[in-house]
Amino acid sequence: MKKSILPIIGLLFLSFVTFSPLPEAEIKDLQGRTHRFSEVIANGDRPVIVSFWATWCVPCIKELDAIAEVYPDWREETGVKLVAVSVDDEKTARRIKPMVHGRGWTDFEIYHDYKGELQQALHIVSVPYLIVIHKGKIVFQKNTYTPGSEEELYDFILSLK
């Protein structure tokens, strides 16, 4: 027990050094077209929010609902783009498209990490998971959603130059 804790304490310290290369992976859009992650996150000098979600994940859906309400304003003010990447696997993948339309998330770009390649590469073990990419780097990440935390996210987006 004690032995197993030591390296973890070491890692805790290391974890405060953040540097995040971006992986490549193939993901699909709602029409079934295959895209590369690097193409999907292209947004010039403007930031990109990548939100990992699933049709069965309640906080994920709450977060996307909350952002959907203010997203047109965010886009206009900062040029930020939101890419919602579903991590659903075959059990629930057929629900992605009806849910996206049925919830009115039509302003987002929606993709499906159908093989889980992107989650694996980004070490994502649970959703919701949200990252902000700016100028080719991950500059922000969070792995929970609480009501109102989208405002904190937007404050961060505004702080990016």
Added chain:
Amino acid sequence: MKRPLFLWILFFVYWSGRSQNGISGAYYGIWQYYVPDSATAFDPPPERWRSMHYFNVNYLSSDWEAGLQAESYLPSALLGYDPSLKGTALTRWYVRYRKDNWDITGGHFYDQFGSGLVFRSWENRALGINNSLAGIRVKYGGEGWQLTVLGGNPRVGLETAPSSVAGADFYVEGQKFANNRGVWYAGLSVLNKFETPQTDKVPPTVTVAGIRAGFTLGGADLSAEYVYKTPDALYANGVVDDLVLFDGDALLVSAGYARPGMGTNITFRRAENIRLYALRELAGNPYHTGILNYVPALTKQHDYLLTNLFVYSAQDQISFAEKTAGEIGGQWDAYFFLPRKSKLGGKYGTRIAFNWSRWHGLKTEFLLPLHTYKRRMWAAGPLYYEDINLEIKRKLSRNVKTSFLFMIQDYNRRKIEGHGEMLRNRIAVTDWQHRLGRKASLRWAAEHLWNAGEEGNWAGATVEYTHRHRLSFFLADRWHYGGNGIHYYTLGTSWSHEGRRIQIAYGRERGGLICVGGVCRYVPPNTGLQLTLDLKF
């Protein structure tokens, strides 16, 4: 082995971190301390402290990628996980090269052909599944097509199995269809497993092959996949049964339609003896060790306490003991958005989700003297599961959101858990979320399950308070007041910030199936303290 490996990984991470050269890593760990509990008669195992640790390090450059994963089970895995997971091992390393049309991987990798009915290797830590292949994979593709060829040894426990698999998948998609409004695709896949036969009647090679096709046209989509497994010996009660070899197959058909404001999908599946394992002796093991393909239960994945008490898992297997074989059924989903400021939609709009699933065994006739059975291809036999549920979500004001769920559930406990009767449950849930100023929030849910049979009623409640979007406190309770009177509770706190998360919880686990993504793992009843740590660097 144990300490030097950790030190090496630490050193590697530290060194590479300093050079900031395309390196990323992660750590995920769970500790559990078991305590005796007289209410559930839970007696802790001799090793009361148990922990599981996963370290990952990845290197990325423009064409090259490499990574490793080390896992530690100290002294052994938590209850409910494969007990052969003990000690520390380097469980994954790989090198991948991608350039132009080539994508080559050597080492341990994950992949999936089609819907996964032919082949899927993946990692799911909540379920304790990791069936990576150790071998070589080559992908070559061009505009709209890709060929994958792979071969290797499947992972079983912390090692690789003494069997091997080889497979190929060819996929083609057409993006210019019906004036660019549509996309079509088609695929062919095959997987061979080679295993030393236990007897001379058992085939050394078992093949699973599938064909799939589909299209999307505007808001409509249609897809189908058919998969066939060549005859293989069954395995039951610790013996390979080679009297009669059985083949298997599965058909999956799905159709959907979506437009702004609504979406719907209908899925049908028939599956019979389609699961394939790295080793025959692993057939049907509760930990999914060595599973090679993916047969999820196609039902709604629920997210409340009482809607997850009784969860269906796919029943494609042949059982001579129960005289059942295969399953047939489907589900229907529909989502609607009632617009803002409309009569029904209210000020902020209302969202409605409907789901109906129904699963039966195949209609069979068992001919025991001949050790075989007959079944009608498309006829439904005994009911295994039915779930009809409706969920309505509405934002009431700037700070209050609410949802209601009602569900009718029939659960064939005898078939799914091996004991008991058919449970007929009615479940109601209400969920409320309140924003308290700009930085805090409160969520609570109340649930009830009505059961007039032997199970009796349940009540459930959840309360969660979050402060500054980082620190949260939660309490959840499932109370079997119509049965044994026990409270199955969890009490805990978590802190998360920028991709790091730590959680401490104390609770009493009821035991039963824990399901993620349509795959279920049996967890024995237990009580204890749990600590979870999730870090990325």
